[in-house]
Amino acid sequence: MNIVGVDLGGTYVKIGLVDSKNGKILKKSSIETKVELGGQEVVKRIANAILELTEGTDYHAVGIGSPGSIDKENGIVRFSPNFPDWHNFPLGSLLSELLGKNVYVENDANSFALGEKWFGAGIGKNHIVALTLGTGVGGGVISHGTLITGSTGIGAELGHVIINPNGPLCGCGNYGCLESYASATAIVRMATERKKKFPDSIIFKNEKVTAKAVFDAARDGDRLALMLRDEVVEALAIGITGFVHIFNPEVVIIGGGVSRAGDILFEPLRKRVNELVMPTFKDTFEIIQSPLVENAGILGAASIVLQREN
Amino acid sequence: MNIVGVDLGGTYVKIGLVDSKNGKILKKSSIETKVELGGQEVVKRIANAILELTEGTDYHAVGIGSPGSIDKENGIVRFSPNFPDWHNFPLGSLLSELLGKNVYVENDANSFALGEKWFGAGIGKNHIVALTLGTGVGGGVISHGTLITGSTGIGAELGHVIINPNGPLCGCGNYGCLESYASATAIVRMATERKKKFPDSIIFKNEKVTAKAVFDAARDGDRLALMLRDEVVEALAIGITGFVHIFNPEVVIIGGGVSRAGDILFEPLRKRVNELVMPTFKDTFEIIQSPLVENAGILGAASIVLQREN
Structure with a gap:
């Protein structure tokens, strides 16, 4: 099963298509976040990058690791020091609508822990x-x-x-x-x-x-x-x-x-x-x-899906 | 359902028959621990005190809150500063044999937390x-x-x-x-x-x-x-x-x-x-x-049973 992991940072968004069996990153890309364009636009840019990355491949769902305080049940970024204009921003549902897939959101430090559990030193x-x-x-x-x-x-x-x-x-x-x-x-x-x-x-x-x-x-x-x-x-x-x-x-x-x-x-x-x-x-x-080094963000984000659906 | 809670201290053992519906202590008693008599004897004394307390009443199981490091799966006191001679002492199984009831053992500070959850400020x-x-x-x-x-x-x-x-x-x-x-x-x-x-x-x-x-x-x-x-x-x-x-x-x-x-x-x-x-x-x-004050130990001990069987 393939999963898209999105490592949402203040400056860059890293996106990877992950094979959930072994944590292999099949494809990845990176775009600028451009926070100044506003939340709606950031979400559109992420959706387009995912569509581009996954063209011709199927995937099961999307996990996003985001800085800040997250309402994980509803995929809402309550607030984040990295995205000062986002207050109760419905990141999950907006992206889910654009992609037609389930989208799970988690705090990025928590998703790092999940990444280690599923694919790293915590297996x-x-x-x-x-x-x-x-x-x-x-x-x-x-x-x-x-x-x-x-x-x-x-x-x-x-x-x-x-x-x-x-x-x-x-x-x-x-x-x-x-x-x-x-x-x-x-x-x-x-x-x-x-x-x-x-x-x-x-x-x-x-x-x-x-x-x-x-x-x-x-x-x-x-x-x-x-x-x-x-x-x-x-x-x-x-x-x-x-x-x-x-x-x-x-x-x-x-x-x-x-x-x-x-x-x-x-x-x-x-x-x-x-x-x-x-x-x-x-x-x-x-x-x-x-051991995950520069892939920790993407693998952590993909793990959110595995942990929630487990 | 009635449960026996045993608050095992270094000096005294407090024992109570607890109504699990409302945390009411129906009966209670207290005996000296007399650690110097050795573990087997301490367990016998506790068993006798429980038999005396519960004479003519049925009860479901026993929970014991004990100081020290506890192997909760097996009801073993690994060691305890209060019982220097106890090393991997099978408190639960010994008491269970004498009483013919299930006995659950937990660290006393943990059982305090459980007591609050089931009967105190954490309901x-x-x-x-x-x-x-x-x-x-x-x-x-x-x-x-x-x-x-x-x-x-x-x-x-x-x-x-x-x-x-x-x-x-x-x-x-x-x-x-x-x-x-x-x-x-x-x-x-x-x-x-x-x-x-x-x-x-x-x-x-x-x-x-x-x-x-x-x-x-x-x-x-x-x-x-x-x-x-x-x-x-x-x-x-x-x-x-x-x-x-x-x-x-x-x-x-x-x-x-x-x-x-x-x-x-x-x-x-x-x-x-x-x-x-x-x-x-x-x-x-x-x-x-x-809010449990002097009953915290007994109610905590009784709660171990509720938490484990829940």
């Missing part, structure tokens, strides 16, 4: 904590096989768990949320704040500071970079320890741009979480880098 | 976060109607979420767990540490410092007591804000000895959590003092 598992470390820190949790979305569908905000009340100001207005330490944005901020003290750090050899530059420099033994890496590890370890104590998961899967740092991040992180968890939790879980 | 709700503030801080979570126990049955350890990595040493070995701020033990410790600075505080008018004395003194305007109250509120607010962001619950129910402080604790707590949660979470939940 066969019913207890999954998933984190995406990107511009922000997104969370998705599957517990006892159920996606944890909560009573009004806005749960699993793992990035906004406070891990140090004396920590940096977070975009949400609180201090010391996980996001304020472990997002790419936070890492760049933490590096930039220390530029004066560490002017010779190779983090600053290019004008634009990036999280990737920080981890690359750490791999080269750069002092500031290693210090920043340790701070990110400590923050993530405190957060993940809490999630382990709460959900007792089989696996903690970390994706998003920052996760591509690889071993320089994951090795000390595994060690530190193992020190922090209570003895009974040791060896009950693994911490894994998302 | 009709599917998203409940429950905290017990006693000697330690216990947690129980019902999400999408399911008790969250995790992959090996040890989840929902809400008391051991780190809320301030620079906080006090917790019994678990970490620093700044919720339990290290909001348990009765922590409150007594925090008060005692400041006795030298506040020798005239009415907290110390009796030789034995208790959490109750702290909240009573706060109600009388005692300066140290109000300071301690504020610290407990801040810690609980940070923890609860995290649980709200994670579970998006309908209700956060707080029980255990400390909860009996009432408004002097709950009013500032509600205010502070409301300040800390992200705007989308405002008005999605209530924070409620457990």
Whole structure:
């Protein structure tokens, strides 16, 4: 069975035709979102891109992973920081009308968790904590096989768990949320704040500071970079320890741009979480880098269909 | 239908015959646990107490809420700080053999959450976060109607979420767990540490410092007591804000000895959590003092049967 997965971002929409048996992406395309054209027009553009991509092929249904607060029952984007004009926008039904197919909508961090369950590091598992470390820190949790979305569908905000009340100001207005330490944005901020003290750090050899530059420099033994890496590890370890104590998961899967740092991040992180968890939790879980990489969005979106119809 | 609920504590075992229709406790009794006699003997004593309590009445099954790590499928107490000699102790099957009835075992903090769902402040709700503030801080979570126990049955350890990595040493070995701020033990410790600075505080008018004395003194305007109250509120607010962001619950129910402080604790707590949660979470939940009070243990234990057979 083929499914269309739509990874709806603020700048680009990535669309893929996915074979649900094995998660193979048969075809994919990408269009600009062009939010400024308005919701109706964005939906039309997505519909046209799907029609083009699937020309001559049949497909079963469409899953869309969207940032923001989603009314999943009705396929409505309640609101989204990425689409400031969308208030209770009926994304699902509008697209469904244009295509004549069932369309399922889910928050993008939740759909990342579903993608890992169906096609990634969570296959066969019913207890999954998933984190995406990107511009922000997104969370998705599957517990006892159920996606944890909560009573009004806005749960699993793992990035906004406070891990140090004396920590940096977070975009949400609180201090010391996980996001304020472990997002790419936070890492760049933490590096930039220390530029004066560490002017010779190779983090600053290019004008634009990036999280990737920080981890690359750490791999080269750069002092500031290693210090920043340790701070990110400590923050993530405190957060993940809490999630382990709460959900007792089989696996903690970390994706998003920052996760591509690889071993320089994951090795000390595994060690530190193992020190922090209570003895009974040791060896009950693994911490894994998302294997889906650049296909995580499309596969996650396609998984929404599988999870809902399961 | 009548159910026997057994609240197994380190010092006392409380047993009640519960009408499952309305949660009315028809009869109850209490015996000393006498852990020192060994597990087999403790089970015999419980069986005899149940036979005595239910003489002449029929009952359907038995639920036991026990401290420690429970293998709920098999009714086994893996281990428990309260019963140091019990390792993989088959509590359920031993009691079941003696009584000829089905016996269900669950962790006591989880059974507290179930008791609230079936008979307390969580009736009709599917998203409940429950905290017990006693000697330690216990947690129980019902999400999408399911008790969250995790992959090996040890989840929902809400008391051991780190809320301030620079906080006090917790019994678990970490620093700044919720339990290290909001348990009765922590409150007594925090008060005692400041006795030298506040020798005239009415907290110390009796030789034995208790959490109750702290909240009573706060109600009388005692300066140290109000300071301690504020610290407990801040810690609980940070923890609860995290649980709200994670579970998006309908209700956060707080029980255990400390909860009996009432408004002097709950009013500032509600205010502070409301300040800390992200705007989308405002008005999605209530924070409620457990209404079950001294019957919470028995009713929770009886609810295990209802939840499992439901």
